[in-house]
Amino acid sequence: MVSALDERRTLSLNVFLNTLEEGCKNERRYCFILGAGASKTSGIPTGEELAKQWHGEILEQCSKEEIKELKKRLGVRSTKPSSRAYFDLYAMRFFPDYQNGSAFLERTLERAQPSLGYYPLAALLANTRNNLVITTNFDSLVEDALFIYTDKRPIVISHELLAQYINFNTSRPIIAKLHRGLFFDPLNRAEQVNGLSKQWKDILREAFKRYTPVVIGYAGGDHSLMDFLKETECLSGLYWCYRHDEPPEEIQKVVERHSGYFIPIEGFDEMMYLMGQRFGYTDPCEHIESAAEQRVRDYQEQVKAFQEKLRAAETPSETQSAILRAMDAKQREELQRLDRRIELDEEDGEAYWERGKLYYFANDYAQALEDFTKAKELGMEDSKLYWYKGFCYRRLGETELAIREYSRSLELKETSEVYRNRGLCFTTVKLYDKAVLDFTRAIKLPPGDKRLYRERGSAYQALEEYKKAQADYEKALELEPADAELYTTLGDVQERLGEVQEALQSYQKAIQIDPNYARAYNNRGVVYMSQMETEKALADHRKAVRLVADRALYHANVGAVLNRLERYSEAVTSCNKAIKLDPGYAKAYDIRADAYEGLEQTEKAERDRETYHRLTKKTEEEEDTPCSRGVGAGLVPAQGADADRR
Numbered sequence: 001m002v003s004a005l006d007e008r009r010t011l012s013l014n015v016f017l018n019t020l021e022e023g024c025k026n027e028r029r030y031c032f033i034l035g036a037g038a039s040k041t042s043g044i045p046t047g048e049e050l051a052k053q054w055h056g057e058i059l060e061q062c063s064k065e066e067i068k069e070l071k072k073r074l075g076v077r078s079t080k081p082s083s084r085a086y087f088d089l090y091a092m093r094f095f096p097d098y099q100n101g102s103a104f105l106e107r108t109l110e111r112a113q114p115s116l117g118y119y120p121l122a123a124l125l126a127n128t129r130n131n132l133v134i135t136t137n138f139d140s141l142v143e144d145a146l147f148i149y150t151d152k153r154p155i156v157i158s159h160e161l162l163a164q165y166i167n168f169n170t171s172r173p174i175i176a177k178l179h180r181g182l183f184f185d186p187l188n189r190a191e192q193v194n195g196l197s198k199q200w201k202d203i204l205r206e207a208f209k210r211y212t213p214v215v216i217g218y219a220g221g222d223h224s225l226m227d228f229l230k231e232t233e234c235l236s237g238l239y240w241c242y243r244h245d246e247p248p249e250e251i252q253k254v255v256e257r258h259s260g261y262f263i264p265i266e267g268f269d270e271m272m273y274l275m276g277q278r279f280g281y282t283d284p285c286e287h288i289e290s291a292a293e294q295r296v297r298d299y300q301e302q303v304k305a306f307q308e309k310l311r312a313a314e315t316p317s318e319t320q321s322a323i324l325r326a327m328d329a330k331q332r333e334e335l336q337r338l339d340r341r342i343e344l345d346e347e348d349g350e351a352y353w354e355r356g357k358l359y360y361f362a363n364d365y366a367q368a369l370e371d372f373t374k375a376k377e378l379g380m381e382d383s384k385l386y387w388y389k390g391f392c393y394r395r396l397g398e399t400e401l402a403i404r405e406y407s408r409s410l411e412l413k414e415t416s417e418v419y420r421n422r423g424l425c426f427t428t429v430k431l432y433d434k435a436v437l438d439f440t441r442a443i444k445l446p447p448g449d450k451r452l453y454r455e456r457g458s459a460y461q462a463l464e465e466y467k468k469a470q471a472d473y474e475k476a477l478e479l480e481p482a483d484a485e486l487y488t489t490l491g492d493v494q495e496r497l498g499e500v501q502e503a504l505q506s507y508q509k510a511i512q513i514d515p516n517y518a519r520a521y522n523n524r525g526v527v528y529m530s531q532m533e534t535e536k537a538l539a540d541h542r543k544a545v546r547l548v549a550d551r552a553l554y555h556a557n558v559g560a561v562l563n564r565l566e567r568y569s570e571a572v573t574s575c576n577k578a579i580k581l582d583p584g585y586a587k588a589y590d591i592r593a594d595a596y597e598g599l600e601q602t603e604k605a606e607r608d609r610e611t612y613h614r615l616t617k618k619t620e621e622e623e624d625t626p627c628s629r630g631v632g633a634g635l636v637p638a639q640g641a642d643a644d645r646r
Contacts, residue, residue: 009252009261013271016239016263020214021278024128025600029211031132032121033225034142037217037243038268041115042141044108109139117269118145119284120276125173126150127569128279132168132211134176134204136218136225142175148291149284151580160197168210176203178224196224204228212237217268220251229254241265280562280570289546327362334358349378353385365392383412390421399428416445420452427459435459450479454486461489466496484514488523492637495527503527518547519638522554526635529561537561537635544638552582557635559591568598586615 011019020030036046045053114122122145125131133142146154154173157163159180166174178200196204213235220226230253238260240251247255247262255262265271276282327335338355341348356371369392372385390405406422409415423438439456442449457472473490480486491506507524510517525540538561544554559574575592578585593608 009255011239011261011263013263013265013274016261017275017278020275023212024130027129029132030130031134031207031211031213032130033213033215033218034133034135034137035216035218036137036221037219038117038135039112039137039139039141039217041267041269042118042139043112044137044139044141050108105138112139112141114141114145114148115269117267117272118142119149120272120279120281122146122149122173123276123281123284123569123573124279125154126152127281127573130211131170131172132174132176132207134178134207134213134225136178136222138177138179142173146173148288151291151576160199163197163199163203166203166207168207176200176207179222196228201228201232205232208232208235212239215240216265216271217241220248220254226250226254230257234258235260239263241271243267280567289549327358331358331362347378349375349380352378353380356388360388360392363395365395368392369396381412383409383415383418385409386412387415387418387421390418390425394421394425399425403429414441414445416442416448416452419445420449420455423455423459427455427462430462432459432462436463450476453479454489457489457493461493466493469493470497482513484510484517484520487513488517488520491520491527492523492639495523495530500527500531516547518544518551518554521547522557523637525557525561526637529564529635534561534564538565541635550581551638552578552585552588553638554578555581556585556588556591559588559595560635563591563594563598566598568595571595572599584615586612589615 023030036044040046118141121133121142125133125142126146127150135142143154143156146152152173154175155166155170156175156177157166158175158177163176166176168174178196215238218225230250235258238255238258239262240247240255240260241263242251243265254260263271273282335355335358338351338358341351342355345351352371353375356368356375359365359368359371369389372389372392376385376389386405386409390402390409393399393402393405403422403425406418406425409418410422419438419442423435423442426432426435426438436456436459439452439459443452443456453472453476457469457476460466460469460472470490470493473486473493477483477486477490487506487510491503491510494500494503494506504524504527507520507527510520511524514520521540522544525537525544528534528537528540538558541554541558541561544551545558548554555574555578559571559578562568562571562574572592572595575588575595578588579592582588589608589612593605593612596602596605596608
């Protein structure tokens with residue numbers, strides 16, 4: 001039974017969480033004091049468990065007289081040890097051979113992984129002002145959790161001599177290791193671990209002026225922190241979580257001294273999970289997947305760049321080597337023959353024309369363009385020559401020059417392919433009315449191209465002629481019925497026309513065709529949000545993020561839905577990811593500002609609004625395609641397919 005004193009100082013977990021939540025809203029800061037109990041479910045034995053193990057090992061080597069002496073030394077009547085004897089047993093088992101002790105601890109900790117409770121703890125440390133952990137443990141579980149689950153890197157103070165450098169005004173998580181970190185200095189003697197240095201005492205006094213401590217998994221087995229808590233001036237509050245029926249008398253006195261409270265809990269993980277629910281930190285999967293995928297992409301890009309660098313060093317003429325590798329044996333033989341022809345006769349326009357085509361098919365458009373131009377200078381006049389030149393210019397990003405060459409080609413001969421290519425160029429420079437005319441001419445000329453209806457539909461859509469765009473997309477689907485991108489684009493137009501159910505059906509067909517097409521999920525989520533089907537919207541936007549983790553728009557849309565659900569802390573996290581991916585994406589700042597307002601963090605909200613207006617001002621005179629507008633709660637549909645496919 002809990003004593004009367006304890007009953008007066010006991011809060012239910014739910015009441016404590018209410019108090020914590022309200023305190024955070026009122027700018028109160030909390031820190032977390034972690035003991036061995038917080039590490040148990042991560043695969044690390046408690047101090048009591050280790051004491052039992054060491055005690056047994058020592059007894060095996062002791063005589064009866066030595067056992068009597070051991071009991072006397074430990075202050076116990078039986079040979080059953082308690083956590084209070086942990087440090088004495090540690091000293092007896094591993095000193096003076098402290099290297100042996102160090103190796104044992106390393107083996108004990110090396111396979112430990114952060115348990116369930118460490119995710120909400122890491123999220124609180126990274127995203128709120130409750131950014132301090134004080135721990136008596138050697139392990140690195142808190143650091144590991146921050147690395148796995150967040151984008152914040154902690155300040156780890158793993159030695160008392162570094163304590164003076166703690167800055168409590170930083171937004172970064174702070175981890176204070178009272179007994180030093182395992183890999184920094186694991187060779188502590190019992191007397192070092194069993195007491196607190198002056199440096200730690202000074203910094204803890206400063207910490208407790210700013211933070212209200214929440215103790216989890218700490219039974220007071222050492223004299224270091226316990227002696228400090230017994231001796232220091234009254235704290236601004238103290239919450240002590242415990243798992244047993246009655247906390248030890250020593251701890252009761254400490255809690256009473258600081259006018260604190262006990263919170264009975266099932267365990268560290270259970271408590272932290274419930275705490276995370278209050279702040280919206282319950283599902284780390286999205287971040288883990290996103291971070292892992294990004295690391296893989298970064299590694300792949302680095303490997304690719306390194307390999308290209310190695311290849312560049314193989315030969316002084318990398319360009320020529322690449323061209324030759326792109327050709328088969330017959331083409332290489334033909335290139336050598338044409339080179340000899342030109343060496344013998346530099347006025348051989350036909351040889352330049354033929355060699356230009358070889359370069360063209362080897363994707364060396366600059367060299368091909370040079371040969372085509374030389375052929376023109378030598379008197380060649382053919383619609384195909386201008387067609388090839390136009391294509392080269394287009395591939396080289398010279399759209400205006402490409403349009404000029406395509407127009408010259410059409411003056412000599414009208415073909416569907418040239419009209420189509422010029423239409424695509426007009427689309428690139430946003431001359432959509434001219435693009436429509438060219439696509440229409442291309443459709444009328446043989447042999448035509450099934451892509452033309454899709455392309456003309458896109459131009460009509462840009463001109464906001466949605467009925468015409470819809471007709472073209474439907475025609476395109478008759479020709480290509482298993483096209484997820486087409487169904488998604490059709491859905492976008494249907495939504496514009498107010499045909500919401502039809503749009504949802506089109507997105508569903510896209511997903512049935514390609515379950516990994518992120519744009520379809522995103523855009524369906526936008527429509528769901530406009531219809532106030534918030535949970536469906538959230539599911540779709542999170543699916544889009546899982547499929548394509550490097551699109552800022554997708555993360556921002558998740559944030560917008562979370563705002564609608566009043567899950568503001570999670571919304572901030574999603575917007576942070578969007579801004580990290582694209583610091584110039586204005587909408588993400590606008591959505592995050594809404595989240596900060598929901599959290600009553602007015603200054604942060606104002607800064608984001610200023611950034612949003614500054615970024616949008618830069619582009620306010622730029623032409624905006626009609627498909628880029630938001631639908632409900634600030635969400636934005638995704639356009640284009642290439643970036644969304646894996």
